[in-house]
Structure formats: C-alpha cells, structure tokens
Amino acid sequence: MLSISGVTKKYGKNVANDNISFAVGDGQIGILLGPNGAGKSTIIKCITGLLRFTGRVEINGAANNTIEAKRQLGYIPEMPAVYDLLTVAEHMEFIRRAYKIQDEAYSQQLLERLELWDKKDKLGKELSKGMQQKLSICCALCHRPRVAVFDEPLVGLDPHAIKELKNIFRELKRDGVSVLISTHMIDSVEDYWDVANIMMNGRFAATKLNDGGEGQSLEDLFFQITEGGSGEGSGVGA
Amino acid sequence: MKSPLIYLTAVKLKNQLKEAVKHPAKLIYVIVIAAALVLSTIGGQVNSEHLELRPLQELTSIMVLFYTMMFLMTFINGVNGGAGNYPMFTLSDVSMLFPSPIRPNKVLFYALFRQLGLSLLLGFFLLFQYNWLHGVYGVEYSHLLLIVLGYGLSLFLGQVCAMAAYTRASGNDNARRLVKYCVYGITLVFVAALLFRCIPGLVASAGDSPEELFTMGGFSGALDAGVEFLSAVGVFFPVSGWAAGLIGGVFIGDYLLAGISVLLILAAFAVAILLVVKNKNNYYEDVLQSAEVAQSAITAKKEGQPAEVMPKNVRVGKTGIGKGNGSSALFYKHLLENRRSGLLIFSKMSIIFMLIIIGCAVLYGVIFADEEGNTAAFVAVFTMSTYMQIFSESLGRFNWELSKPYIYMIPESPFKKLLWATAETLMADCVEAAVIFVPVSLILGLGPVEMVLCILARISFSLLFTSGNILVERIFGTVRSKGLLLFFYIISLMLLSLPGVGLGIALLSLELLPGAVGMLLGVVAANVPVALLIMFFCRNLLQYAELNGK
Numbered sequence: 001m002l003s004i005s006g007v008t009k010k011y012g013k014n015v016a017n018d019n020i021s022f023a024v025g026d027g028q029i030g031i032l033l034g035p036n037g038a039g040k041s042t043i044i045k046c047i048t049g050l051l052r053f054t055g056r057v058e059i060n061g062a063a064n065n066t067i068e069a070k071r072q073l074g075y076i077p078e079m080p081a082v083y084d085l086l087t088v089a090e091h092m093e094f095i096r097r098a099y100k101i102q103d104e105a106y107s108q109q110l111l112e113r114l115e116l117w118d119k120k121d122k123l124g125k126e127l128s129k130g131m132q133q134k135l136s137i138c139c140a141l142c143h144r145p146r147v148a149v150f151d152e153p154l155v156g157l158d159p160h161a162i163k164e165l166k167n168i169f170r171e172l173k174r175d176g177v178s179v180l181i182s183t184h185m186i187d188s189v190e191d192y193w194d195v196a197n198i199m200m201n202g203r204f205a206a207t208k209l210n211d212g213g214e215g216q217s218l219e220d221l222f223f224q225i226t227e228g229g230s231g232e233g234s235g236v237g238a
Numbered sequence: 239m240k241s242p243l244i245y246l247t248a249v250k251l252k253n254q255l256k257e258a259v260k261h262p263a264k265l266i267y268v269i270v271i272a273a274a275l276v277l278s279t280i281g282g283q284v285n286s287e288h289l290e291l292r293p294l295q296e297l298t299s300i301m302v303l304f305y306t307m308m309f310l311m312t313f314i315n316g317v318n319g320g321a322g323n324y325p326m327f328t329l330s331d332v333s334m335l336f337p338s339p340i341r342p343n344k345v346l347f348y349a350l351f352r353q354l355g356l357s358l359l360l361g362f363f364l365l366f367q368y369n370w371l372h373g374v375y376g377v378e379y380s381h382l383l384l385i386v387l388g389y390g391l392s393l394f395l396g397q398v399c400a401m402a403a404y405t406r407a408s409g410n411d412n413a414r415r416l417v418k419y420c421v422y423g424i425t426l427v428f429v430a431a432l433l434f435r436c437i438p439g440l441v442a443s444a445g446d447s448p449e450e451l452f453t454m455g456g457f458s459g460a461l462d463a464g465v466e467f468l469s470a471v472g473v474f475f476p477v478s479g480w481a482a483g484l485i486g487g488v489f490i491g492d493y494l495l496a497g498i499s500v501l502l503i504l505a506a507f508a509v510a511i512l513l514v515v516k517n518k519n520n521y522y523e524d525v526l527q528s529a530e531v532a533q534s535a536i537t538a539k540k541e542g543q544p545a546e547v548m549p550k551n552v553r554v555g556k557t558g559i560g561k562g563n564g565s566s567a568l569f570y571k572h573l574l575e576n577r578r579s580g581l582l583i584f585s586k587m588s589i590i591f592m593l594i595i596i597g598c599a600v601l602y603g604v605i606f607a608d609e610e611g612n613t614a615a616f617v618a619v620f621t622m623s624t625y626m627q628i629f630s631e632s633l634g635r636f637n638w639e640l641s642k643p644y645i646y647m648i649p650e651s652p653f654k655k656l657l658w659a660t661a662e663t664l665m666a667d668c669v670e671a672a673v674i675f676v677p678v679s680l681i682l683g684l685g686p687v688e689m690v691l692c693i694l695a696r697i698s699f700s701l702l703f704t705s706g707n708i709l710v711e712r713i714f715g716t717v718r719s720k721g722l723l724l725f726f727y728i729i730s731l732m733l734l735s736l737p738g739v740g741l742g743i744a745l746l747s748l749e750l751l752p753g754a755v756g757m758l759l760g761v762v763a764a765n766v767p768v769a770l771l772i773m774f775f776c777r778n779l780l781q782y783a784e785l786n787g788k
Contacts, residue, residue, distance in 0.1 A: 050646055050783040065781055070649035081642045085552065085578040086571065093559050097567035098648045123552055123578075139644075 001026050002047065002147045002178045007055035009042050016042040017053070018202045024147075024178040024195065029169060031189050032182040033218070034199030035226050040182040041078055043199075044151045047180070048075040059147050071099065074145030078152045080132035081139070084125035088116050091124065091139055099143040110138040113164050130156045137165065148172055150181045154188055166192065186219045193218070198225050242340065243348040270725070274366070291376045298486030299468035301385065302479055305392040307590070309478035310425060312393055316400020317407070317417055326353055326397055332529045336522045343515055350511075353397055358390035381489060388485040392478045395506060399477060401525070402510035405517050428475055435467040436460040458604045473499070477506055552578050565650045565658040572635040572662040584670060591630045592674050595623045599678040612682045613753050617746070619678055620692065620754070624699055628731050636660050640711070646783050653777035660704055667700035684753070691758035698765035702738065705772040706731045712776045734772070738764040 002024040009017040016039045024030035032040045046053040049064045059069035086094065092107040111117040114134040119127070127135065133156045141148065154162055169192055172179050183189055189196075196218055198206040205225045208218065216224075326349045327335075335345050364386050371377040377385075407413035437460070473483030473495065480499040487496030555577065562570035584592070602615040636659045639645045645655060671693045679689035707727070714726045738761040745756030 045783075048643070048647065049781070050643060052782050067649045067651065070647055073647065075643060075647060077643055081644065083571075083575065083642070085575040087554065087557055090557060090559055090571075090574070094567055094571050095644070097559060097562050097570075098564060098644065098650075100563055121554065121557060123554065125552070 001058075001060055002030075002149075002180060003056075003058040004043070004047065005056045005058075007043065007046055007053050007057060009039075009046055009051060009053040015202050017046065019055070020202075020204060021055075022195075022197055022204065022207065024180050026146075026178055027173050027176045028194040029173050029179045029181065029192055031193045031196040031218075032180065032199060033184075033186060033196060033222055034205075038199040039202040040199055041151055042202075044075075044149055044180070044182055047149055048073060071143075072146040074140040074143065074148040076137050076140045076148075076150045076153050078155075080129065080136040080156075082124035082127065082132045082135055084123065086124055087121050088124075088127070088135055089120040091135055092142055095139050095142050101143050103142075103144070106144065107138070107142045110142055113168070114138060114161055130158055130161065133157060134161055137168075141168070145177065147178045148180070150179070150183075152183055153181065154183065154185055162188070186222055190218060198222055200225065241344075242338070243335075243344060247348070247352065292374050293465070294375060294486070294489050295469040296465050297371070297375045297377070297489065298482060299465045299472065301388060301482035301486060302468045302472040302475065305388060305478040305482050306425075306428075306472075306475055308389065309392045309396040309481075310421065312396030313400045313403075313421065314418065316397055317403050317414060317421075326350075326401060327525045327529045329529045332522075332526055342522065346511075346514065350394075350398065354390065354394050357393040357397075358386065360393060361386035361389040364389055384485045384488060388481045391481045391484075391503065395477050395481070395503065395510075398507060398510045402513040405514050424476065428472070431471065432464060432467055436464045438463065461600065461604055477503070480506070553580075554578065565648065565654045568639065568645065568648075568655065569658045569661045572639075572659075575635060576662065584666065584673075588630055588666075588670060591626050592670065595619065595626065595674055596677050596681070598622055599681045603682055612684065616678075616682050616684060616688075616692075616754050617757065619682070620695070623674065623678075623696070624735070627696075627699055627703060628728060635662060640783070643783065645780055652780040653774075655780045656708070656773070656777060659780075660708070663704060664700065667704070668697055671696035671700065688753055688755060688758065691755060691762070695758045695761040695765075698738070698762045698769070699735070701769040702734055702765045703731055705769040705776070706734045708776045708779060709734075709772050712779050734768060735765075737768055738762075740764070 004023065005021050007017055007020045008015065020039075020043055022030070032043070034040050042051065045051045047057050047064060049057075049070065057064040059072050062069040062072075064070075064073070083091065083094075088111065089107075092111065096102070096104070096107065108117060111120060114137065116131065116134055116138065119131065124132065124135070133153070137150075137153060153165060157165065166188075169179060169181070173192070173194075181189060181193075194210050196208045196210070197204050198208075198221065206221060208221060331345070331349065335348075365382060368377070368379065368382055371382065371385075403414075403417045407417055469486065473479050473486060480502045484496050484499035484503065487493060487499060559567065559570050559574055562568070599615070599619045602618045603612065639659055645659060648655060675689060675692040675696060678684075679692060684692070710723070710727045710730050713730075714723055741760035741764045742757040743760075745751070745760040746754065748756065750756055751759070
C-alpha cells in the first residue's frame with residue numbers, strides 16, 4: 001500500500017506539488033497523467049525519498065525514508081540509471097548484494113523476459129538507451145518490491161519490451177504489489193489501470209476510478225482538463 | 239555590415255560581461271580572486287629579502303618541463319579526438335557556422351583567435367606563483383606575464399598541432415598511431431638524454447662514497463646537470479621547448495635564442511595551419527566528434543553529473559563483484575569499476591602531483607641545504623604537498639555514485655553508506671601517502687619516526703579533505719556554478735585545515751620535540767577529530783538526493 005498525505009514540495013517560491021494526497025492500494029495500478037511541468041516527476045521523487053517535502057509518504061505503513069520502507073520500494077527513473085563500467089549481470093548482482101537477497105534465478109528470469117540475458121556480459125556504456133531502460137527496470141524489480149514506482153517507463157522501449165512490461169505490470173498487480181506509473185502515453189495504459197490522477201500545475205485536477213464501465217475515456221477526460229479549462233482541483237470521480 | 243564572426247565575438251564578450259554584472263556572486267568571486275592575487279604579490283615583495291637568488295637558467299628549465307608536459311597532454315588528447323572542456327569548436331559552431339556560407343578558413347581563424355584568448359586565460363593560475371618565484375628567482379610581474387604567455391602559447395600550439403595531425407590522419411588509425419608513436423619516441427629520447435646527463439652528475443658529486451649518492455650533494459650535482467641540459471638543449475624540444483626558449487631567452491637577455499624560438503614557433507604554426515587548410519577535405523567532419531563529446535561533457539557537468547574518465551576500449555576481464563553485502567557492495571563495486579577504468583590505485587593527475595612533490599623535495603633539499611637537520615626543507619615540501627592535496631583530493635567514485643538513485647535507495651543507514659562509498663578513496667589516499675613520503679623522507683634524510691608521522695599526517699589531511707568535500711556537497715551541493723563551488727570548496731578546506739596547521743606550527747615553534755615531530759603530531763591530533771566530527775554531522779547526506787543538488 002502506497003499512501004501519500006498532504007505532500008507539498010516547493011523550489012524557492014515555485015510550488016511544484018501543492019498538498020497532494022492519494023493512495024494506491026495493494027494489487028492496484030495507479031496512473032499519474034499530466035502535461036509537461038505538471039509535477040508528476042516531482043511527486044515520484046518525493047515518494048522515492050529523493051526529495052525533501054512536507055507531508056507524509058508511507059510504504060506499507062512505514063515512512064518512506066526508513067530502511068523498512070526502502071527495502072519494499074522499487075523505482076524506475078525517467079532517465080535510465082546504469083553504471084557504465086558494470087556488465088548487465090553485475091548490475092543485478094550489485095542490487096542483490098545491496099539489498100541482501102539471494103534469488104539469482106529471478107534476476108535471470110527478468111533479464112530473459114526483457115531480452116537482456118544474451119547481453120549479460122555487455123557493459124552498461126555499450127547498451128543502447130532502450131536497453132539501458134530495460135536494465136533499469138530489471139534492477140528496480142529484482143528485489144521483489146511491494147511498491148513499484150515507474151516514471152515514464154515506456155519511453156525508448158521497443159514493441160516487444162512494451163508488451164512484456166505491460167505483462168509485468170499485470171503480474172505485479174496479481175501478486176498484490178502497489179504500482180504507480182507516470183506517463184504521457186495515455187493509450188498505453190488504457191487497458192490496465194485502476195485509478196488515474198490527472199495533474200495540472202502541481203495539483204490533482206481530476207481523479208478517476210476504473211470501474212470497467214462505458215463512461216468518458218481517460219484520453220477525453222485528459223484533454224477536457226488540460227485543454228478545456230476545467231477548474232483545478234475539481235475531482236471527477238467515476 | 240560587420241563580418242558575422244566579428245559580430246559573434248563581440249556579442250559573446252559583451253554578454254559575458256553583462257552576466258558578471260547580473261550575477262553578483264560571480265562579481266564577488268572575481269573580486270576575491272583579485273584580492274588574493276594582490277595579497278600574493280604583496281607577500282612576495284615582503285618575503286623576498288632573506289634568500290639568495292637562484293640562477294634564471296633553472297627557471298627556464300622548469301618552463302621547459304612544465305610547458306612540455308602541458309603541450310604533450312593537449313596534443314595527445316587532441317590527436318585522440320578528445321578536446322577536454324575547451325574544444326576548438328563548440329557544438330553551436332558546428333551547427334550554425336559550418337553550414338553557413340562563410341569560408342571554412344575564416345571560421346578556422348575565428349576559432350583560433352578565440353582559442354588563443356582562452357589558452358591565455360587558463361594560464362591565470364600561474365599569477366599566484368608570484369610569491370615564491372619572486373623570492374627564489376627575483377621574478378617581477380612583467381616576467382610572470384611572459385611566463386603566462388609562454389604557457390598560453392604551448393596550450394594553443396598544442397591544440398593547433400593536434401588539429402593538424404588529427405585532420406591529416408583522420409579515418410586512418412595507423413596514421414594516427416604513427417603520429418602518437420613519433421611524439422612518444424621524441425619524448426622518450428628527450429627524457430633519456432636528460433637522464434644520461436643527470437646520472438653522471440649524481441655519481442660525480444657523490445665522490446667515492448656510494449652512500450652519499452642519495453644525499454643533498456648528490457642531488458645538487460644531478461640538478462645542475464639537468465638545468466644545464468634543459469636550458470641549453472631542452473629549449474629546442476619541438477614547440478613547447480621553443481616557447482620556453484623564447485621566454486627564457488628574454489629573461490636572461492639571450493635575444494638570439496628568443497629570436498630563433500620565435501621563428502621556429504611561427505614556422506610550426508604556419509605548417510600546422512597549412513596542413514589543415516590545404517587538406518583535400520575540409521576539417522568540419524574531423525572536429526564534429528570532438529565537439530559532440532565536449533558538448534555532452536559540458537551538459538553532464540551542468541546537470542551535476544561528473545564526466546567519467548574511462549578508456550575508449552574497456553577491458554572487461556574477470557566478471558562479477560564477488561564480495562559485499564548491504565552498503566559494502568558499494569565499495570567492492572567501486573574497486574571493480576576502478577579496475578575497468580584502468581585506474582589501479584592512482585589517477586594520472588595524482589601520479590603527476592606525486593612526481594612534482596618528490597621533485598620538489600630534491601629542489602628544496604638543495605635550496606635549504608644550509609639549514610639544520612633539513613627541517614626547513616621538509617616543512618616547505620609538506621606545506622606544498624598539502625596545498626596541492628586540496629586540488630588532488632577527490633571523492634573518487636563517490637561523486638559518480640551521487641548521480642544515480644541506487645545509493646539513496648539501498649535499505650541501509652545513510653552513515654554506513656557514506657563510509658563504504660568513500661572507503662575506496664581513503665584506501666587510495668593511505669597508499670598515496672606512503673608512496674610520496676617514503677621517498678621524500680629518504681631524500682631529506684628524515685628518521686623512521688618522522689617518516690611514519692609524515693604518512694599519518696598526510697592521511698589525516700586526506701581524511702580531513704574528504705570530509706570537507708562531503709561537507710561542501712552537503713552545504714553547497716545545490717550551487718549550480720562549478721566555479722563558485724570550487725571557490726567554496728577551497729575556502730572551506732582552508733578553514734578546516736586551520737586547527738591542524740595552527741597546532742602544528744605551535745608545537746614546531748615550541749621545539750619540545752626534535753625536528754618536525756611536534757608539527758606532525760599536532761597536525762594529526764587536530765585533523766582526525768575535526769574530520770570525524772564533520773563526517774558525523776553529514777551522516778544524513780545520503781538520506782535525500784536533494785541534499786547534494788542531484
């Protein structure tokens with residue numbers, strides 16, 4: 001369970017996140033949508049403990065800056081985080097050692113699914129940007145986090161990797177993991193989200209629950225809010 | 239209408255000045271640097287009376303070595319397609335000037351003109367050497383400006399020659415290799431000739447007694463032979479030697495040498511430019527790669543990600559991190575990355591600094607030969623090595639680690655992560671201390687107790703500067719200007735050194751213990767607690783990436 005209560009993040013006078021509250025329950029997939037500069041990446045960095053903020057973020061009941069919370073959190077950054085001088089396999093070994101886990105087979109399984117196993121002896125610097133992104137995803141998932149936060153995970157991925165990553169999202173959901181995904185690609189998330197939050201100017205402009213009904217599509221709602229001048233903060237519940 | 243290149247140069251200059259006025263911090267930075275320069279000049283005037291002046295040929299020899307080192311580094315880097323942070327062409331030149339209807343040769347001269355100005359600016363730090371140069375060689379400010387000019391010329395010609403070689407050998411790895419081997423060969427012959435002249439001097443002055451070989455007398459003979467060789471033959475080392483010959487010739491009034499040097503420099507410049515201009519293809523393609531590499535390095539720096547130095551072709555070797563659990567995995571990962579980057583223990587810069595310190599031990603040993611017990615020479619060497627340590631002390635892989643999210647995400651206490659992430663640097667510092675101060679102690683004839691204390695004192699400064707580095711990251715990490723950050727870094731490190739330096743000087747003056755023992759004990763006794771205290775206060779640095787501006 002990921003729970004965010006009253007998170008505000010300011011850079012000087014500029015308010016990047018203004019009193020944001022939401023939750024992603026166990027086995028739920030939450031989506032963050034919004035135009036550039038809406039504050040999606042900032043709230044994600046607050047959740048993962050990279051930025052200071054006021055308010056509270058909890059990972060399964062533990063404050064996000066505690067060791068207990070960090071153990072249960074997986075984070076895929078917007079820009080692939082890869083070490084130039086480590087091989088693909090060594091990245092996985094590093095994460096396993098740092099998180100003190102032994103499950104080597106799961107690392108191999110992740111690499112195979114994202115077509116990186118045959119490149120396990122390649123250095124990080126030799127990988128293309130898409131491959132680096134795939135490796136970043138494997139690193140974030142290899143310790144089996146209970147809360148997984150993805151910042152624009154589909155950018156730069158090939159069609160096979162996109163398909164496989166969507167399957168991974170569904171599996172994480174089935175295993176009871178709370179998944180939060182920030183994305184610009186609305187059509188790529190249409191079929192598996194549970195709760196969508198549309199951000200504008202650092203606030204939530206709308207929150208929509210996916211009840212499987214025939215109502216307004218997520219894309220229509222997004223354009224209605226971002227282009228139609230819908231009042232900020234007005235919740236559009238489904 | 240004005241030439242677009244003149245317009246570009248003028249507008250850039252104007253905007254740089256405007257920037258300085260718009261950002262008061264930059265202005266303050268310039269004022270403080272100017273004040274430091276004035277202080278160093280006044281200090282040099284006051285302290286210059288008590289020592290007998292050394293011959294100016296020595297200064298010419300130092301210039302030959304220094305200019306040559308800088309020239310070779312610039313040239314080899316240029317031939318390899320690298321351009322450092324100051325490429326001849328920036329990416330904006332490549333994308334805007336190259337496709338424009340301006341003749342390539344005009345664009346080339348625009349870049350050359352700008353590069354000459356930049357090379358002279360890079361020599362600015364030499365102005366701070368006034369104090370000791372005035373004291374030891376009686377150098378005046380006008381002479382110092384000439385030394386800067388020679389330095390700028392060496393860098394500039396290094397880039398021009400590298401560009402000529404690069405364009406001519408472009409796309410032909412064998413030709414490029416041949417150019418490099420030729421340069422290495424000439425350098426090797428030069429070094430061999432220097433040693434050939436120095437070693438007999440060393441042996442002759444030691445007389446019949448072999449144990450006197452490594453005493454001050456021995457070194458003095460070798461030094462004299464080396465100076466004689468460098469000031470007579472070394473000044474003909476291609477390009478950098480000519481620059482040293484030009485400046486040295488003016489100093490000692492040897493205008494024939496200065497004139498020959500000018501002619502040789504002009505000839506080299508003309509040949510290099512002709513090689514570029516007369517190339518059958520224009521040089522655009524050749525500089526594109528170096529402009530792109532430099533641009534990505536500049537962008538990474540702006541984003542707070544230090545550019546990683548690594549060989550073009552990395553030898554993977556044995557795979558696997560092998561050891562480590564929790565935070566210690568960082569340490570073993572760093573060792574593996576160091577091996578792959580070709581860095582066994584020390585960086586190239588550290589090795590150069592080590593050689594300079596050991597060389598200075600020889601020089602100071604001769605300068606202070608009359609002083610009792612070599613304490614004065616040792617204090618001078620130790621002070622200089624500590625000053626250089628401020629610039630050479632880096633946080634190694636720790637800085638790169640800060641630009642990735644993993645170090646913050648690892649579920650361990652931030653303090654434990656901090657200690658393991660800096661362990662590799664501290665380990666290298668301990669080895670470096672021994673590599674520097676064992677030979678320095680032998681050269682200066684210090685006893686075993688002083689030798690051990692020297693090593694400990696150096697390690698205590700490493701610990702202090704490492705913790706100072708962490709402190710600067712913690713307090714000033716969000717400062718974007720790298721110049722300002724460096725400024726804060728140097729000031730902070732100097733302030734942190736004060737307790738150790740103060741206690742050391744006090745114990746040295748009290749003369750309660752023989753030689754420099756008191757000073758070294760004082761340094762260690764003050765530095766270690768200060769360093770540990772800072773590390774403790776910064777223990778939460780790795781709690782948030784934001785604390786260090788990443």
